[in-house]
Amino acid sequence: MSVFFRRASFWFLVFIAAAGLVGPRLLVSPADVVGAPFARPVWWRGDLSTSKTAEISAAGGRAALAADGFAKDDGLRAGASGLVFDWKTQPAAVFALEGEITADPARTVTVTWRTPGKDFELVRRDGREKYWLNLDARDMIFKQRLGLPLIGRGTERLFPQKGRYELAVGGAESFRLKLTLRGQKQGLLGTDQRGRDVLALLLNGIGTSLTVGVSATLAATLLGLGFGLTAGYVGGWVDALIMRAVDILLAIPTLPILMTLAGLWGKGLWQLVLILSVFSWMGTARSVRALTLTVRESPWVEGLKALGAKKSYILRRHLVPETAPIVLANVALGVPGAILAEAGLAFLGLSDPRLVSWGRMLHEAHSFGAFTEGAWWLIVPPGLGIVSLCLIFMDMGRFLEERIDPRLGGEDHAFR
Amino acid sequence: MRKNWLLRRVLASLAVLAAVLALNFVLFRVMPGDAVSTIIDPNFSPQAKERLRELYGLERPLPEQFVLYLKQMLTFRFGLSFLSRKPVWDELLSRLPGTLILMSLAMFCSAALGIWLGVKAAVKRGSWLERTVLRVGAVMSSFPGFFVQLVLLMLLAHDFPIFPLRGSLSVPAPSGAWALLADRAWHLALPVLSLTLMGFGGWALYVRNLMVRALGEDYVLMARARGLTKDRVIYGHAFRTILPPLVTILLMSLPGLVSGAVITETVFSLRGVGSFLLEALSGHDYPAAGASFYLLALITVVCNLLADVAYGLVDPRVRLEGVNR
Numbered sequence: 085m086s087v088f089f090r091r092a093s094f095w096f097l098v099f100i101a102a103a104g105l106v107g108p109r110l111l112v113s114p115a116d117v118v119g120a121p122f123a124r125p126v127w128w129r130g131d132l133s134t135s136k137t138a139e140i141s142a143a144g145g146r147a148a149l150a151a152d153g154f155a156k157d158d159g160l161r162a163g164a165s166g167l168v169f170d171w172k173t174q175p176a177a178v179f180a181l182e183g184e185i186t187a188d189p190a191r192t193v194t195v196t197w198r199t200p201g202k203d204f205e206l207v208r209r210d211g212r213e214k215y216w217l218n219l220d221a222r223d224m225i226f227k228q229r230l231g232l233p234l235i236g237r238g239t240e241r242l243f244p245q246k247g248r249y250e251l252a253v254g255g256a257e258s259f260r261l262k263l264t265l266r267g268q269k270q271g272l273l274g275t276d277q278r279g280r281d282v283l284a285l286l287l288n289g290i291g292t293s294l295t296v297g298v299s300a301t302l303a304a305t306l307l308g309l310g311f312g313l314t315a316g317y318v319g320g321w322v323d324a325l326i327m328r329a330v331d332i333l334l335a336i337p338t339l340p341i342l343m344t345l346a347g348l349w350g351k352g353l354w355q356l357v358l359i360l361s362v363f364s365w366m367g368t369a370r371s372v373r374a375l376t377l378t379v380r381e382s383p384w385v386e387g388l389k390a391l392g393a394k395k396s397y398i399l400r401r402h403l404v405p406e407t408a409p410i411v412l413a414n415v416a417l418g419v420p421g422a423i424l425a426e427a428g429l430a431f432l433g434l435s436d437p438r439l440v441s442w443g444r445m446l447h448e449a450h451s452f453g454a455f456t457e458g459a460w461w462l463i464v465p466p467g468l469g470i471v472s473l474c475l476i477f478m479d480m481g482r483f484l485e486e487r488i489d490p491r492l493g494g495e496d497h498a499f500r
Numbered sequence: 501m502r503k504n505w506l507l508r509r510v511l512a513s514l515a516v517l518a519a520v521l522a523l524n525f526v527l528f529r530v531m532p533g534d535a536v537s538t539i540i541d542p543n544f545s546p547q548a549k550e551r552l553r554e555l556y557g558l559e560r561p562l563p564e565q566f567v568l569y570l571k572q573m574l575t576f577r578f579g580l581s582f583l584s585r586k587p588v589w590d591e592l593l594s595r596l597p598g599t600l601i602l603m604s605l606a607m608f609c610s611a612a613l614g615i616w617l618g619v620k621a622a623v624k625r626g627s628w629l630e631r632t633v634l635r636v637g638a639v640m641s642s643f644p645g646f647f648v649q650l651v652l653l654m655l656l657a658h659d660f661p662i663f664p665l666r667g668s669l670s671v672p673a674p675s676g677a678w679a680l681l682a683d684r685a686w687h688l689a690l691p692v693l694s695l696t697l698m699g700f701g702g703w704a705l706y707v708r709n710l711m712v713r714a715l716g717e718d719y720v721l722m723a724r725a726r727g728l729t730k731d732r733v734i735y736g737h738a739f740r741t742i743l744p745p746l747v748t749i750l751l752m753s754l755p756g757l758v759s760g761a762v763i764t765e766t767v768f769s770l771r772g773v774g775s776f777l778l779e780a781l782s783g784h785d786y787p788a789a790g791a792s793f794y795l796l797a798l799i800t801v802v803c804n805l806l807a808d809v810a811y812g813l814v815d816p817r818v819r820l821e822g823v824n825r
Contacts, residue, residue: 340793
């Protein structure tokens with residue numbers, strides 16, 4: 085085990101696994117909508133807007149303000165007639181206003197959005213004591229009433245230029261309003277088509293990939309070990325039967341069969357593990373059988389037989405430990421295959437939609453228009469995640485193989 | 501002996517086919533839930549249901565059903581699609597050429613590039629070319645195909661719109677045979693390019709290893725001593741001897757190629773058997789799903805058999821001795 089400590093890939097794996105364990109607990113839940121759809125990463129250059137919220141409650145000429153995301157020099161002020169602030173970036177991606185207003189039924193209540201260019205009257209009502217507001221610039225009716233273009237986010241006209249903006253409430257006795265301006269950039273890795281945090285999704289995907297990859301490979305290896313030992317040690321027609329089954333399974337295209345199984349039998353995490361393991365034990369079985377065949381004929385096994393050792397004893401105490409290195413290397417080399425298969429199925433949409441995984445992220449990026457948005461941050465992080473996990477396990481597997489069989493090392497190392 | 505060898509290969513293929521058929525039967529009939537609903541559309545009228553029940557023999561015992569099912573599968577009568585209400589086979593037949601063209605182009609391009617680079621790498625051992633080929637080949641095998649394809653799409657279809665984002669043909673399709681062909685080629689370029697990028701590494705690694713060994717043999721030295729040109733020695737003598745194992749990888753890469761075609765068709769929204777399988781699975785169109793799975797497996801089995809026969813042709817030892825590899 086200690087030989088691993090000198091291997092960089094091992095520490096990468098530890099780091100990724102730790103991130104997968106700790107990350108989801110530190111960050112927002114991947115199910116939460118935290119920003120505008122397709123918001124760019126915060127470190128994106130340019131004067132893109134960031135998310136801001138301002139909650140104002142006013143009654144009897146006095147106002148209280150709770151704001152988030154505004155800078156000090158934004159000049160945010162609240163008064164009995166509403167909010168004032170400076171806008172110094174490009175338009176917000178989402179403009180939403182909700183809250184309640186109480187007023188004298190005889191008076192007309194208005195809520196006006198004053199921009200440096202044009203004023204938009206968001207609300208004009210009368211005849212009641214209390215009004216509830218829930219406005220969103222993405223709403224078709226809202227856009228139509230204000231004369232905004234129906235296609236698009238609807239916020240470009242609401243923020244025509246940089247300058248002083250005012251949310252003015254007229255004719256109200258008291259009100260409590262919350263203005264939500266979601267930014268064009270959000271989070272370290274931006275957001276997806278639903279406004280979820282991509283970093284949170286990415287870190288949650290680590291768990292899925294590792295769980296499926298490792299447990300499917302372990303199960304497949306156990307199957308392969310069992311079949312390989314049986315075939316090699318028992319021999320005869322049992323051997324022939326198992327090896328023909330291996331040949332047949334290897335000749336069937338894996339993905340269509342996995343797709344069919346996942347499509348018909350369910351898409352949960354453990355179903356996936358089961359399906360993957362049933363169709364990936366063949367390689368291990370072959371190499372274990374080959375090893376068993378050579379060991380079976382070796383003098384020391386004959387010696388054991390001569391001493392009266394039972395078949396089961398020889399298998400358990402001598403053959404299984406003998407195959408351990410091969411099996412270990414097979415596990416490490418098998419994990420990338422399982423991770424790729426899981427990602428492939430999820431990418432095709434054949435995974436549980438509630439389960440966050442890297443393949444699922446790519447599936448959603450592909451089917452919900454990441455291309456038209458140019459949203460590379462939805463494609464590159466999960467893709468690189470899959471690639472790096474695969475490379476790490478491959479490296480560890482190669483390393484193990486070389487330790488088992490030093491002839492594989494040295495000059496010819498790269499092309500094994 | 502030759503007949504014997506061919507017979508063995510055919511029998512092996514038939515065994516795989518039998519396994520596929522059995523699997524297909526079991527998968528779609530021993531499912532959780534109502535088995536009947538996977539074969540007959542629940543939305544059909546009672547009379548239609550009754551007729552279909554009789555057609556598939558669903559009231560009869562399983563072995564009898566299996567025989568009936570075998571007959572239908574072997575004669576390509578797959579029943580009606582739940583979604584389009586048209587015979588599944590017609591739909592599949594119209595999509596088969598797309599998949600076959602994609603697969604063969606991808607295989608040809610990746611094999612050609614891989615073999616060329618592999619031979620070059622073997623001839624120039626220790627050069628930067630060899631190191632690059634080896635490294636790229638090893639790394640590419642860890643890249644999920646769809647990720648590479650998505651990145652290519654992003655770069656070459658969105659950021660620099662050289663290639664189309666989706667589909668196998670423009671809408672509306674251009675008129676004229678040449679324009680149509682050109683349009684098809686334009687839509688196929690990115691899929692084939694991506695599959696080539698994914699596939700050439702394996703070929704290059706393998707060819708390089710075989711060639712390094714072959715170039716160290718005495719007959720190569722002999723050929724050089726006879727004063728043959730370098731190209732003649734490399735391609736006429738050394739390369740010829742590695743042809744049989746190359747056929748083996750051709751054979752081994754086939755199931756992966758079918759899987760690759762399924763993913764590729766999905767990413768690029770191409771019309772093919774793979775995308776049909778996915779559509780059928782997500783639309784709970786079970787007759788279509790079963791038939792396309794069967795067809796994809798059949799493609800693999802047939803290609804495997806062809807590769808086996810080719811193996812016998814390039815390596816006379818196989819057919820003369822009748823030895824099983």
